[in-house]
Amino acid sequence: MKPADTFRLTPGKRVLFLTKDPDLIRRQLAGELDLRMADLGLDDLLDDINTDAMTPAWVCFSHRPEDIARDAYAGLIVDGKRLFEKDALIDGNFEVIVSGHRKGVGSSRETAVQAEKWSGIRLAVAASFAPIHAGNNINQGVMMGDHAMLSRLQAGEGIPLDEFCQGHDPITQLVIRHGGLFPFSKAFAAGEIDLPKPDTGPRPMTMAEKILASKTLGEGKKYVKPDDAVVVRVDGGYSHEFTTAQVHYFLEQEYGADYKVQNPERFAVFEDHLIYADEVPKMRVFSGKIETLRQLQREFQRHTGVRDFSAKGGVSPGICHEVAREELIEPGDFIQATDSHTCMGGVNNALAWGVGTTEYAALAHAGFTQVEVPESIRFELSGKLVAGVTAKDVMLYILLHYAKPEATLNRVMEFTGPGVAALSMDERATLTNMATECAARTAIVIADDETFRWIAEWRPGTDVERLREKAVAPDPGAEYAGGIHAIDLSAIKPMVAHPGDPDHGIPSDPTNGELVEALGQVPIEIAYGGSCTAGKIDDLVFYHQVVKEAVDAGLKVAPGVKFLIQCGSMAVEEFVHEHGLDKAFEQAGVTLIRPGCGACIGCGPGVSDTADQVTISAINRNYKGRSGPGKLWLASPLTVAASAFTGRITAYRPGMFSETAVPA
Numbered sequence: 001m002k003p004a005d006t007f008r009l010t011p012g013k014r015v016l017f018l019t020k021d022p023d024l025i026r027r028q029l030a031g032e033l034d035l036r037m038a039d040l041g042l043d044d045l046l047d048d049i050n051t052d053a054m055t056p057a058w059v060c061f062s063h064r065p066e067d068i069a070r071d072a073y074a075g076l077i078v079d080g081k082r083l084f085e086k087d088a089l090i091d092g093n094f095e096v097i098v099s100g101h102r103k104g105v106g107s108s109r110e111t112a113v114q115a116e117k118w119s120g121i122r123l124a125v126a127a128s129f130a131p132i133h134a135g136n137n138i139n140q141g142v143m144m145g146d147h148a149m150l151s152r153l154q155a156g157e158g159i160p161l162d163e164f165c166q167g168h169d170p171i172t173q174l175v176i177r178h179g180g181l182f183p184f185s186k187a188f189a190a191g192e193i194d195l196p197k198p199d200t201g202p203r204p205m206t207m208a209e210k211i212l213a214s215k216t217l218g219e220g221k222k223y224v225k226p227d228d229a230v231v232v233r234v235d236g237g238y239s240h241e242f243t244t245a246q247v248h249y250f251l252e253q254e255y256g257a258d259y260k261v262q263n264p265e266r267f268a269v270f271e272d273h274l275i276y277a278d279e280v281p282k283m284r285v286f287s288g289k290i291e292t293l294r295q296l297q298r299e300f301q302r303h304t305g306v307r308d309f310s311a312k313g314g315v316s317p318g319i320c321h322e323v324a325r326e327e328l329i330e331p332g333d334f335i336q337a338t339d340s341h342t343c344m345g346g347v348n349n350a351l352a353w354g355v356g357t358t359e360y361a362a363l364a365h366a367g368f369t370q371v372e373v374p375e376s377i378r379f380e381l382s383g384k385l386v387a388g389v390t391a392k393d394v395m396l397y398i399l400l401h402y403a404k405p406e407a408t409l410n411r412v413m414e415f416t417g418p419g420v421a422a423l424s425m426d427e428r429a430t431l432t433n434m435a436t437e438c439a440a441r442t443a444i445v446i447a448d449d450e451t452f453r454w455i456a457e458w459r460p461g462t463d464v465e466r467l468r469e470k471a472v473a474p475d476p477g478a479e480y481a482g483g484i485h486a487i488d489l490s491a492i493k494p495m496v497a498h499p500g501d502p503d504h505g506i507p508s509d510p511t512n513g514e515l516v517e518a519l520g521q522v523p524i525e526i527a528y529g530g531s532c533t534a535g536k537i538d539d540l541v542f543y544h545q546v547v548k549e550a551v552d553a554g555l556k557v558a559p560g561v562k563f564l565i566q567c568g569s570m571a572v573e574e575f576v577h578e579h580g581l582d583k584a585f586e587q588a589g590v591t592l593i594r595p596g597c598g599a600c601i602g603c604g605p606g607v608s609d610t611a612d613q614v615t616i617s618a619i620n621r622n623y624k625g626r627s628g629p630g631k632l633w634l635a636s637p638l639t640v641a642a643s644a645f646t647g648r649i650t651a652y653r654p655g656m657f658s659e660t661a662v663p664a
């Protein structure tokens, strides 16, 4: 529905303030308290509300938004209990929801917005929004405002729609004015909208700008600059069993049962996220819903003819982002997929980012999408990582020093410089994978001979010259609003991100970086190596390097510790067996898990069972509750493996176990 020209609060409807003090939330939900903006300061409001808290994984097992809304904020757990009981947000009769900084960080799941919208929320107020979450709000027709606007609304003022459009590009403004993406797309298809034409003249461009310029619809050579609104061709994309059912549902609703998608040969579906959910006792109750999601994905695949990466014999071919870089993504591509770690595809010198199901459905149907050209930030890498340090440590360093102060926010992170050549493609993929934890739009790595060699090795018959022609590099003089930052890889030390203390206002966040050498004794019970970030061939080689050294020194995994390793794809698993890595794993007492997601999303072996359990994990996010109720520390594959043998968080040093070797 098109929004009115002036936004006003509806008499009788309420405003919910998400405060750091959980008791204030409880009292608002119970109808005992109605707050006003004037009663609170920004510091009183919850920051970094992540989408896992808004709609935890199990809530997304339903694909109808009206069902999802019933469990809005089910992941906000205080003292082991849900702060929002079932139907709490719907029953509270709220139309505005208020929080602090960086609302909607984490997974790109659009269900987070759907949970609010189908509970009656018309306006989300925050100091800042994570980029993908903000896009999902716009696509769903939920207004976004700041705290000053709320003060005016609560004082009885009406706010013109124009103010909600301010700061957005002209096409996004049209989406807001039409009340969301589908109404906008239909008006566009009906010829009711004239899109503004960008008129940016020749200028030096970043890698991201070059890719977007080359995909912009229309004749002739084009140039773009940040904030330009352009309609661009999409080269490919993918969804997984967690999201496809909703894409299918939305497409049928909007375009009828005989809808079509463009270029199905460059789109794909994956079965990876929920493949081992049955192995988590808490998830077994959702088996029926998960099976429905799988069936709806198969129905979508048969209907559209997109590439099929379904499980075979109950085993996933791999995590979508890992397989996509192995099999699908080429330099210079513009890729969109329904998952926040789509950014990992930037390792292949492509521009790739995650979108919500509404946006994905619309672009798969049309073959193009609208984009506001993002700003960029560049990291010029030099030197070489020292022994015991990996690309994961580089990202934990960048998260602490650049993402925390928001230098990467909504920008494309470009990795260039001679240090890139010193990193393998798998290590470069760790850099791009964690762009979403930086709240960046995405990341992209400059291409070199290794990029083309690696792609050709994975895809025999590849025409390398064609890839070379498609690759992009930044122009001399390209502008980086976030600056150009030199990082000497040889100066990086092993790092962790601590789990915070969310019950007391310290979010569990990947930006909680600390040097391992500065930690005291942190005993662990679970060590997990896997996920799209850390389930690649090189990661498995890292785990093996430590495990082999430990086994050779007569050690096994420390008493009381479970060490689980999960391959990112079937091809990675084959590598492990072909090269005999599994032998040392077995000798050490490591549990090797079949490919797929799993513990990373709370849906597989390796999740914690109790709040007091401590996990050291090579995954990319440490949000409370995501991988079980315990405390989760993020670290590199080397640190995870070393900690599994010492029983406490420990950085790996080559030869560390021979110092304490058990005599044969």
Ligand code: SF4
Binding pocket: 273, 319, 320, 321, 339, 341, 530, 531, 532, 533, 596, 597, 598, 600, 601, 620
């Ligand atoms: S491994 Fe984790 S972060 Fe990666 S795609 Fe799967 S659930 Fe998402």
